[in-house]
């Protein structure tokens with residue numbers, strides 16, 4: 422029903438408008454008495470065989486919502502009712518910022534993909550905390566953190582630290598986002614020196630806490646094998662808890678969307694089916710090269726249960742969906758979990 426009726430209607434209007442409409446619609450919908458019960462009845466797959474204990478946290482199932490979907494921590498309570506095992510909120514920055522001018526989100530239906538250059542639009546960490554205080558779900562919540570666009574890279578570590586310290590009591594794990602292609606020069610923070618500084622500062626603060634929390638690093642699918650080798654060393658040196666592989670790509674290779682349309686869209690990070698294989702390749706490389714030394718969250722082009730299984734077989738402990746949710750609908754988590762049970 423989603424693909425035949427709902428999706429064609431939603432796809433008539435601009436994607437960011439629809440995203441905001443769906444967020445408001447879902448918030449309203451779940452306020453109607455009895456609706457939460459119905460959605461949970463339809464969507465939840467509860468089974469001990471789906472549970473995972475990864476970096477010291479217990480996930481009710483391994484399928485989560487990737488960062489960017491609930492940037493402002495507005496919808497995680499509602500998303501939990503659709504049967505996801507975890508939701509990663511953010512990317513949040515210390516100060517609120519509007520992001521890039523609109524339009525900044527584009528559908529590529531021929532490729533089952535999206536291109537976005539949102540640019541870390543978010544309400545800032547303080548406002549997001551107000552939303553996180555309203556937590557009504559016991560699923561795992563991750564906090565994806567970044568730096569403000571105006572903050573120069575030399576001071577980036579401080580921005581990550583501010584977000585980390587402020588969010589510490591409100592999320593279960595952290596993801597350091599240095600791989601968004603839509604903030605100028607952000608990806609330079611993926612260099613070893615910069616990463617050691619940022620992750621070192623976060624770990625220093627983390628280790629001073631009574632119960633330190635897992636910190637993961639989110640990486641780009643456009644990294645070379647040499648850079649991935651370096652990353653394995655960085656995980657080892659900084660003792661962070663794992664990697665999220667991967668973010669969106671700047672590549673436009675092998676797309677069915679015409680060159681003219683791509684030119685009209687312009688810059689941005691590509692997500693969805695075209696990044697699936699590269700993201701899986703990176704997961705496999707990291708897992709094999711490191712001897713599966715750390716947990717990996719697989720993100721990139723997960724649309725079907727088979728996509729999720731492919732990532733798990735490559736070495737992912739958990740998977741996340743974003744573009745797959747848009748193209749496959751809100752029952753994507755249920756479908757993957759049902760199949761994982763029989764796998």
Ligand SMILES: Cc1cc2nc3c(=O)[nH]c(=O)nc-3n(C[C@H](O)[C@H](O)[C@H](O)COP(=O)(O)O)c2cc1C
Nearest residue numbers: 487488489511512537668692693720721722743744
């Ligand atoms: C519109 C949009 C916004 C996104 N915003 C963020 C973000 O703020 N932080 C982040 O780490 N990743 C962000 N992502 C990347 C996703 O979390 C995910 O890693 C990527 O899209 C690949 O997964 P997918 O193919 O399932 O979409 C965004 C993706 C999209 C499509």
